[in-house]
Amino acid sequence: MTEFIPNYPPGQVDVDPYSVPLESLDVSNPYLFAANVHEPWFRRLRDEAPVHFCPEAETGPYWSVTRYQEIREVDTSHDIFSSEPIILIRDPIAEFPLPMFIAMDPPRHDEQRSVVQPVVAPANLRNFEPIIRERTIDVLDHLPVGQSFDWVDCVSIELTTRMLATLFDFPFEERSKLTHWSDVSTAIPGMGLIETEEERQEILLGCLEEFTELWNQRVNEPVSNDLVSMLAHGESTKNMSPVEYLGNLILLIVGGNDTTRNTMSASVLALHQNPDQFEKLKANPELIPSMVSETIRWQTPLAHMRRTARVDTELGGKTIRAGEKVVMWYVSGNRDERAFDKPDDFIIDRPDVRKHIAFGFGIHRCMGNRLAELQLRILWEEILRRFERIEVVGEPGRVMSNFVHGYTSLPVVLHARA
Ligand code: HEM
Numbered sequence: 001m002t003e004f005i006p007n008y009p010p011g012q013v014d015v016d017p018y019s020v021p022l023e024s025l026d027v028s029n030p031y032l033f034a035a036n037v038h039e040p041w042f043r044r045l046r047d048e049a050p051v052h053f054c055p056e057a058e059t060g061p062y063w064s065v066t067r068y069q070e071i072r073e074v075d076t077s078h079d080i081f082s083s084e085p086i087i088l089i090r091d092p093i094a095e096f097p098l099p100m101f102i103a104m105d106p107p108r109h110d111e112q113r114s115v116v117q118p119v120v121a122p123a124n125l126r127n128f129e130p131i132i133r134e135r136t137i138d139v140l141d142h143l144p145v146g147q148s149f150d151w152v153d154c155v156s157i158e159l160t161t162r163m164l165a166t167l168f169d170f171p172f173e174e175r176s177k178l179t180h181w182s183d184v185s186t187a188i189p190g191m192g193l194i195e196t197e198e199e200r201q202e203i204l205l206g207c208l209e210e211f212t213e214l215w216n217q218r219v220n221e222p223v224s225n226d227l228v229s230m231l232a233h234g235e236s237t238k239n240m241s242p243v244e245y246l247g248n249l250i251l252l253i254v255g256g257n258d259t260t261r262n263t264m265s266a267s268v269l270a271l272h273q274n275p276d277q278f279e280k281l282k283a284n285p286e287l288i289p290s291m292v293s294e295t296i297r298w299q300t301p302l303a304h305m306r307r308t309a310r311v312d313t314e315l316g317g318k319t320i321r322a323g324e325k326v327v328m329w330y331v332s333g334n335r336d337e338r339a340f341d342k343p344d345d346f347i348i349d350r351p352d353v354r355k356h357i358a359f360g361f362g363i364h365r366c367m368g369n370r371l372a373e374l375q376l377r378i379l380w381e382e383i384l385r386r387f388e389r390i391e392v393v394g395e396p397g398r399v400m401s402n403f404v405h406g407y408t409s410l411p412v413v414l415h416a417r418a
Contacts, residue, residue: 017041022049026057027064027329027402028089030188033303034400039344042066042332051316059090062306062325063318066332068339068357070316074307074328075361078105081307081326083364088403089306089327096201100247102255102364108236112248113367115234119167119227120371128166132375135162136382143414148393151410155379156264160257163375167256169226170214181207182257185250186404208246215245227252259301260372262406264379265396266299267292269410270346272392277348285384291348292376297356298346303331303405305360331405333357389415 013035017025025045032038045052050067065071074081086092087103101112118124139158143149157179164182165175184203187193194200214228223233231237231248240248271278271291281287307326312319320326334356335343341350359366366372383390390412397408 013037017044022052024054024056025049025052026054028054028057028059028062028327030191030400030402033402033405034398036398038331039335042329042335046332046336046338051318051320053318060325062089062327063315063320064327064329065315066329066336067316068333068336071328071330071333071357072361074315074326075305075357075364078363080310080313082310083109083305083307085308087305087307087364089304089325093197096197097243098204098247098250099244100251102251103247106363109363111236112234115237116227116230116248116252117367119225119230120368122370124225125370125374128371129374129378131166132163132378133382135159136375136378140382140386145387145414145416148411148413151268151390151412152261152265152397152407153409156261156407156410159264159375159379160261163260163371164253164256167227167252168211168214169224169228177207177210178253179257181250182253185254186258186401188400191400204246204250207249208242211245211249212242255366256368256371258404258406259366260368260375262301262399262404263292263296263299263372263376265407265410266301267295267376267380268390268412269392269396269407270295270298272390272412274346277346278389281348281380282384285381287348288377288380288384289373290350290353291380292373293353293356294346294348294350295376296358296372297334297340297353299405300331300334300356300358301405302358303402304329305364328360330357330360386417387414388417391415 012029013031017040025041027038027041027045032041045064045066050065050070052064052066053061054064055061065074082105083103084105085103101109104112136159139155143154161175161179164170164178165172170178181204183193184200187200189196189200194203211228215232218224218229219232223229231245271281281291304327307328309320309322309324309326311322333339337343359369392410393413394411396410399406399408
């Protein structure tokens with residue numbers, strides 16, 4: 001089996017992007033994101049080469065699309081830009097393909113998405129609201145006030161994992177396994193969590209084993225409102241192969257977990273760094289939904305989605321050949337000065353606050369976007385009822401990834417309301 005041990009240059013984080021020849025600029029280096037220095041690299045691409053070809057990169061040659069408009073163009077042209085075989089910048093591992101509907105084109109994509117979509121239908125979201133609120137209150141009421149703790153671990157991970165267990169109707173006491181599988185799915189081997197691809201595969205096969213037991217129970221019961229039951233009974237999913245079941249599980253686990261988790265952490269950080277915005281929010285809590293959207297833009301929890309050109313095509317005056325990788329950098333499009341006024345600023349009452357592209361566009365637009373917003377809204381409603389301020393008391397730890405754009409830790413101290 002081949003191993004995928006990346007060899008990115010860590011030293012690149014100290015390099016001025018304007019000193020690098022434009023043709024060899026490589027924004028896929030995960031160290032840039034871990035060190036939080038990626039933004040000037042993307043700014044240079046947006047200004048000088050908004051559709052840019054990087055011929056030599058750790059994960060092979062790729063095109064970068066960095067402006068808001070062109071990203072929307074690619075995302076809505078699924079007839080030209082395919083989501084197969086994968087939506088990550090790295091190619092699939094030949095020995096361990098993981099088919100999932102985010103990495104499928106119509107008609108298969110549409111058929112499988114429609115099986116699980118009801119889990120986030122408006123009526124279901126209304127049913128979730130009291131459960132989400134109850135759990136949010138439970139977590140917040142058990143936090144230490146006036147002493148330092150890790151917000152990522154105690155709040156963001158805890159709340160999103162509880163939600164995920166509900167979506168799957170997964171045994172609640174074993175819910176930390178869901179977090180582990182999510183983290184393992186997106187980890188880069190050799191950078192902490194797992195050492196090799198083989199280790200990843202072994203852990204994920206364990207995930208499949210546990211979920212197969214749940215499938216076997218639920219396939220013989222009437223269809224219910226959880227994702228496993230929906231997949232086991234769905235016309236276009238009930239005959240999936242085990243790897244396709246695993247692929248779709250990973251999609252739903254990562255989709256529902258990392259993204260919302262990192263938005264929860266980002267909201268705390270952004271409001272700490274922008275005390276005037278926090279004051280604005282406290283004075284006017286009706287701004288919570290708008291603040292949530294602004295946080296999702298400001299953070300952009302998934303940095304990119306990749307497409308593969310089906311045919312030779314033109315984009316931004318460049319010719320892209322059939323078979324070439326095209327990476328839509330949402331993390332850059334959401335900071336595009338052509339689309340947003342003062343894009344680096346965090347402005348909770350920004351007009352058109354929902355126009356960000358952090359949820360993507362077109363047929364793959366995030367299925368869980370309303371659920372994520374609901375979780376965030378409830379979290380902030382309950383925070384404002386309890387706390388005067390959430391003070392960030394140390395540097396945030398950042399995820400080493402060019403895909404998941406988020407935090408490993410965020411030390412905070414809570415100040416109770418007088
Ligand atoms: C702030 C939170 C979230 C962000 C930023 C986010 C972002 C994204 C993005 C960028 C895409 C791909 C869009 C495209 O290719 O055009 C996507 C797809 C998806 N997301 Fe989310 N997501 C979030 C929360 C969730 C949640 C809570 C769920 C759980 C239900 C979820 C489930 C999915 C699924 C299933 C897809 C695949 C849709 C398809 O291929 O048709 N996401 N998400």
